[in-house]
Amino acid sequence: xxxxxxxxxxxxxxxxxxxxxxxxxxxxxxxxxxxxxxxxxxxxxxxxxxxxxxxxxxxxxxxxxxxxxxxxxxxxxxxxxxxxxxxxxxxxxxxxxxxxxxxxxxxxxxxxxxxxxxxxxxxxxxxxxxxxxxxxxxxxxxxxxxxxxxxxxxxxxxxxxxxxxxxxxxxxxxxxxxxxxxxxxxxxxxxxxxxxxxxxxxxxxxxxxxxxxxxxxxxxxxxxxxxxxxxxxxxxxxxxxxxxxxxxxxxxxxxxxxxxxxxxxxxxxxxxxxxxxxxxxxxxxxxxxxxxxxxxxxxxxxxxxxxxxxxxxxxxxxxxxxxxxxxxxxxxxxxxxxxxxxxxxxxxxxxxxxxxxxxxxxxxxxxxxxxxxxxxxxxxxxxxxxxxxxxxxxxxxxxxxxxxxxxxxxxxxxxxxxxxxxxxxxxxxxxxxxxxxxxxxxxxxxxxxxxxxxxxxxxxxxxxxxxxxxxxxxxxxxxxxxxxxxxxxxxxxxxxxxxxxxxxxxxxxxxxxxxxxxxxxxxxxxxxxxxxxxxxxxxxxxxxxxxxxxxxxxxxxxxxxxxxxxxxxxxxxxxxxxxxxxxxxxxxxxxxxxxxxxxxxxxxxxxxxxxxxxxxxxxxxxxxxxxxxxxxxxxxxxxxxxxxxxxxxxxxxxxxxxxxxxxxxxxxxxxxxxxxxxxxxxxxxxxxxxxxxxxxxx
Numbered sequence: 001x002x003x004x005x006x007x008x009x010x011x012x013x014x015x016x017x018x019x020x021x022x023x024x025x026x027x028x029x030x031x032x033x034x035x036x037x038x039x040x041x042x043x044x045x046x047x048x049x050x051x052x053x054x055x056x057x058x059x060x061x062x063x064x065x066x067x068x069x070x071x072x073x074x075x076x077x078x079x080x081x082x083x084x085x086x087x088x089x090x091x092x093x094x095x096x097x098x099x100x101x102x103x104x105x106x107x108x109x110x111x112x113x114x115x116x117x118x119x120x121x122x123x124x125x126x127x128x129x130x131x132x133x134x135x136x137x138x139x140x141x142x143x144x145x146x147x148x149x150x151x152x153x154x155x156x157x158x159x160x161x162x163x164x165x166x167x168x169x170x171x172x173x174x175x176x177x178x179x180x181x182x183x184x185x186x187x188x189x190x191x192x193x194x195x196x197x198x199x200x201x202x203x204x205x206x207x208x209x210x211x212x213x214x215x216x217x218x219x220x221x222x223x224x225x226x227x228x229x230x231x232x233x234x235x236x237x238x239x240x241x242x243x244x245x246x247x248x249x250x251x252x253x254x255x256x257x258x259x260x261x262x263x264x265x266x267x268x269x270x271x272x273x274x275x276x277x278x279x280x281x282x283x284x285x286x287x288x289x290x291x292x293x294x295x296x297x298x299x300x301x302x303x304x305x306x307x308x309x310x311x312x313x314x315x316x317x318x319x320x321x322x323x324x325x326x327x328x329x330x331x332x333x334x335x336x337x338x339x340x341x342x343x344x345x346x347x348x349x350x351x352x353x354x355x356x357x358x359x360x361x362x363x364x365x366x367x368x369x370x371x372x373x374x375x376x377x378x379x380x381x382x383x384x385x386x387x388x389x390x391x392x393x394x395x396x397x398x399x400x401x402x403x404x405x406x407x408x409x410x411x412x413x414x415x416x417x418x419x420x421x422x423x424x425x426x427x428x429x430x431x432x433x434x435x436x437x438x439x440x441x442x443x444x445x446x447x448x449x450x451x452x453x454x455x456x457x458x459x460x461x462x463x464x465x466x467x468x469x470x471x472x473x474x475x476x477x478x479x480x481x482x483x484x485x486x487x488x489x490x491x492x493x494x495x496x497x498x499x500x501x502x503x504x505x506x507x508x509x510x511x512x513x514x515x516x517x518x519x520x521x522x523x524x525x526x527x528x529x530x531x532x533x534x535x536x537x538x539x540x541x542x543x544x545x546x547x548x549x550x551x552x553x554x555x556x557x558x559x560x561x562x563x564x565x566x567x568x569x570x571x572x573x574x575x576x577x578x579x580x581x582x583x584x585x586x587x588x589x590x591x592x593x594x595x596x597x598x599x600x601x602x603x604x605x606x607x608x609x610x611x612x613x614x615x616x617x618x619x620x621x622x623x624x625x626x627x628x629x630x631x632x633x634x635x636x637x638x639x640x641x642x643x644x645x646x647x648x649x650x651x652x653x654x655x656x657x658x659x660x661x662x663x664x665x666x667x668x669x670x671x672x673x674x675x676x677x678x679x680x681x682x683x684x685x686x687x688x689x690x691x692x693x694x695x696x697x698x
Contacts, residue, residue: 021048164210
């Protein structure tokens with residue numbers, strides 16, 4: 001009988017407040033949750049890895065892969081803590097990233113605040129060069145013009161450089177020449193060119209994406225380099241793979257070159273986690289609700305597929321509305337992300353109202369109840385004051401909380417100024433943060449032409465199960481699913497992800513002038529490029545799947561929609577094939593098509609190459625039947641009763657499939673707790689998930 005230990009796979013999710021670890025091996029899933037070590041995030045990663053390996057009785061050599069996602073890039077952009085970045089662009093286009101599209105999230109607000117570009121005007125420079133939209137050189141790029149910029153770039157304190165020329169997507173020759181020049185003359189500067197990071201038309205989004213990539217590149221390169229070093233020193237020999245915003249995996253080398261593709265890597269893992277839960281339970285319409293310590297992420301999932309996009313906005317500043325954030329043109333699982341987490345700080349605004357976030361206490365100093373120096377009231381402090389969190393059971397009892405510090409912070413900053421009790425102030429705080437999240441969910445659904453109230457809410461992350469009932473009430477949702485290991489959901493989602501890479505190209509093409517040779521060539525070229533990236537991180541024997549898409553519109557329209565196209569060699573009838581596919585897609589989206597009077601055109605082409613997803617390795621749990629009562633109770637503020645009432649306290653590990661619990665109750669576990677308020681009933685499903693159903697009014 002062999003004594004060989006089972007190979008393990010590990011997911012590592014670094015958030016702004018917590019670092020989550022999930023290990024799967026031999027039908028077991030072992031998890032760990034600990035505070036992120038600010039300034040040295042890989043330190044918490046290593047501690048978490050040691051913890052799960054010790055619990056599993058495994059050694060570093062038993063791990064076959066580590067899959068990592070992080071919000072470090074996102075947080076650097078939101079908090080403006082990236083590198084000193086300069087931009088070089090075509091003469092006359094210095095202010096393109098400031099002017100944007102002139103879109104406004106609110107038409108008539110004269111005091112509107114637009115997001116400031118990552119590169120201020122004093123660090124934006126131009127050179128004489130020009131290509132036309134076909135990539136033909138109109139004005140050649142001279143080396144002397146690049147040399148002339150060196151003193152100004154040095155004086156600006158440049159640490160990272162973005163190069164984005166007009167029509168660089170059509171022909172990268174000038175951007176590549178400039179990159180090679182600075183690689184020779186300033187080798188310490190990481191150089192990003194838009195033709196590699198976002199080879200698509202629409203210069204505002206392309207320039208903004210190139211700047212964002214350059215802005216976070218030194219930070220991510222340094223972090224990943226340090227993490228790899230520590231893994232090697234500890235004895236890990238397995239590959240380290242990175243989660244992409246699109247929901248796929250890639251290598252460290254690719255992630256270092258294109259860190260902007262990691263901007264939503266942590267949340268993408270959460271969306272995959274929610275997608276798997278929705279598929280498992282046959283849920284056609286789901287709303288993924290991922291609330292951690294720093295941010296809340298909301299994503300729509302339909303028929304087992306998370307909504308995707310090529311355009312994403314970071315740090316929306318105006319009521320979560322479109323066109324109020326920094327646009328990034330990258331493949332991404334589409335979601336809305338706001339500054340609403342357990343560490344979000346509450347304050348009284350100039351109108352005397354309770355406001356929450358987007359500022360966060362993070363992991364250092366953290367909420368007041370952490371007793372690590374934080375003095376401002378946060379969402380976690382409010383939940384502790386309301387009785388939802390056991391101060392001695394937080395993080396499995398490894399991190400006791402100071403209830404007196406939480407109460408003092410709430411009273412000082414909210415209760416006393418508002419002439420409210422600490423309990424009422426805490427409830428008001430949670431109501432505001434839940435209304436912020438519900439508003440973001442409604443806006444996101446409306447922007448997608450969908451509803452939020454006809455969906456199942458899938459709640460995970462350390463804070464989401466605490467607020468799921470409140471959120472469901474505000475959105476009109478009647479059913480909630482809280483998965484097993486919800487507190488580390490993104491890390492678990494990483495383990496389900498395929499190795500994947502998407503390549504997008506802009507090439508304008510009319511269907512009434514279809515060139516089969518050109519179309520076949522562009523798809524073949526993109527497929528080879530994407531497969532090359534996937535093979536770097538995939539097993540040699542892994543079979544690859546290919547998904548082709550075209551971004552199409554009718555002639556005369558300003559925006560396009562994505563349609564799936566067959567993976568085949570096209571002939572002379574390809575134009576008719578594309579036209580029929582687009583007509584169907586357009587009608588599905590808008591209720592009609594106008595193909596009879598307008599020809600279609602393709603503005604961009606996309607190929608995604610991926611391996612298969614990994615199956616869930618965790619074994620099931622035993623049924624326990626109905627729950628007759630709880631041996632433990634504590635007072636918890638109940639939104640339905642508007643007062644503190646006795647809540648039954650249950651421990652999740654004691655509950656098996658078939659268990660049924662009438663609210664009010666709290667179902668506690670190491671990484672989070674699920675609040676079942678008096679308006680809901682909880683049932684444990686076959687896979688151990690908690691299903692919450694809103695009861696009919698009496």
